Amino acid sequence: SQQGEEDPQALSIQEGENATMNCSYKTSINNLQWYRQNSGRGLVHLILIRSNEREKHSGRLRVTLDTSKKSSSLLITASRAADTASYFCATDVRTGNQFYFGTGTSLTVIP
Amino acid sequence: DGGITQSPKYLFRKEGQNVTLSCEQNLNHDAMYWYRQDPGQGLRLIYYSQIVNDFQKGDIAEGYSVSREKKESFPLTVTSAQKNPTAFYLCASAPGWTSGRGEQFFGPGTRLTVL
Numbered sequence: 001s002q003q004g005e006e007d008p009q010a011l012s013i014q015e016g017e018n019a020t021m022n023c024s025y026k027t028s029i030n031n032l033q034w035y036r037q038n039s040g041r042g043l044v045h046l047i048l049i050r051s052n053e054r055e056k057h058s059g060r061l062r063v064t065l066d067t068s069k070k071s072s073s074l075l076i077t078a079s080r081a082a083d084t085a086s087y088f089c090a091t092d093v094r095t096g097n098q099f100y101f102g103t104g105t106s107l108t109v110i111p
Numbered sequence: 112d113g114g115i116t117q118s119p120k121y122l123f124r125k126e127g128q129n130v131t132l133s134c135e136q137n138l139n140h141d142a143m144y145w146y147r148q149d150p151g152q153g154l155r156l157i158y159y160s161q162i163v164n165d166f167q168k169g170d171i172a173e174g175y176s177v178s179r180e181k182k183e184s185f186p187l188t189v190t191s192a193q194k195n196p197t198a199f200y201l202c203a204s205a206p207g208w209t210s211g212r213g214e215q216f217f218g219p220g221t222r223l224t225v226l
Contacts, residue, residue: 040199041220042217043217045216048214099213100156101146101153101155102153103152
């Protein structure tokens with residue numbers, strides 16, 4: 001399966017700390033995306049990084065991509081309680097028109 | 112308002128019954144997707160459609176059926192052949208393969224419970 005794996009599965013930090021979560025995947029991609037899901041809700045797109053990019057920023061988010069290692073990381077700086085959610089990576093593979101989602105990291109930010 | 116809607120939010124079904132989940136978008140997107148999410152799990156692709164009157168099976172299509180008669184609508188039927196249908200179902204749309212954006216827009220989801 002192409003499905004990615006996020007690491008760690010769960011993460012608990014204090015408000016103000018940084019949160020880092022990682023994603024690994026298996027085959028060549030066009031781009032990799034990160035999504036956020038609040039409990040019982042749909043997913044919300046956070047950021048997209050293309051296969052020829054190595055790093056991208058959006059507000060408090062920083063995403064890196066290492067295609068040689070087939071891995072990506074999402075860093076959330078100065079976390080807030082409102083960042084509490086599950087975070088998923090999704091890969092847009094080069095063959096076909098599907099997106100493959102990882103298993104998710106559950107982030108809890110303690111006020 | 113532009114967006115993607117799913118109905119109903121909660122759905123209860125008796126074993127052996129078919130049930131249809133609604134998904135509508137007014138974003139003028141070509142591609143639409145159905146995913147299943149089980150507790151503590153990631154999303155698994157059931158079916159997707161890149162254009163009207165065409166759709167392809169995803170990784171877990173058995174026991175499900177779809178139609179794409181209109182660009183804005185992509186209903187999912189959960190049939191009695193689906194052995195374990197209790198799950199959270201998410202519909203998504205995307206501008207399409209040629210747009211290059213890649214971002215998917217998700218509906219709020221339907222939680223299906225089989226009694």
